[in-house]
Amino acid sequence: MTESHVRLRPFKNGDLTHITQWFDGRVGTFASGVTHNPTVDELAPSVAEGRDARIVETDNNEIVGVVSWSKLSYDGNFLVGIALAPEHVGTGYGALSLEQVLAFLFDQMRAHRLEFRTAGYNHHVLGMMTTGFITIEGILRDHLYVDGKFEVLVIGSILEHEYRAQIAAGKVLPVSHFNEEDRRKSAKSLHRILNSDRVPKSW
Known part of the structure; x- marks a missing residue:
């Protein structure tokens, strides 16, 4: 894997056609245990809403993955x-994608x-x-059927306070969508404006 970082971005025109090719065979089976290859028409409605999927791309604008979530x-x-x-x-991009989607859902979507x-x-x-x-919360026995064999499905979860604890322990890196220096400058500017003569103090 390169040293490039990854980020999440909304879908663009042409992304779906590119991504659906991944699900033919190994990736599709690994992702869900189902060898069905989804079509653009099947994925387009949910992606069009722009709320439940993001492209994972590197700093060099290379698409390396996709993350999705459903309520x-x-x-x-x-x-x-x-x-x-x-x-x-x-290659390690899965762990980086996981880090990004954890931060997005816990910090931007108020996930619990x-x-x-x-x-x-x-x-x-x-x-x-x-x-x-x-x-790991449990295992569903014989839940999937692939290559003529029944396979188990493993279920796991993470809660928000567990995620915060992992950040505090340095085991997961936080993802900031705003520069901290910009935050400080904005707070300073707002403080100056609120204490100026241009703002009435009657309230």
Whole structure:
């Protein structure tokens, strides 16, 4: 893997056509345990809303993956999915994508609980899920059927306070969408304006 960082961005025209090619075969089976290759028409409606999926790209504008999320039982409870381009599976971009989507959902979408699911044979995702900051909640036996065999589905989750604890411990890097220096300058400017003669003090 290169030293390039990754970021999330909304979908653009042409992204779906590019991404649907990933799900043919190995990546699709690893992602969901289903070998069905989704079409642009199937994915377009949800992506068009712009609320439940983001492209993962490097600083060099290379698309390396896609993250998605869907609401579960209540506001703030999301099922999260991550898929990488075939050439980037097992390179470390999955962990960087996970870091980005955790920050986005906890810091921007006010998430409380994020759930992850993966097939028992997906050692790439299982590796991320067993590093210590995601709690394995259970295993669904014979939940998937691939290549003539039944496979288990592993379910894990992370809660917001657990995510904050991981940041405090330095195990997960925080993702800031605003420059802290800009924040300080803005606060200073606002303080100066509010204490100027141009602002009435009657309130």
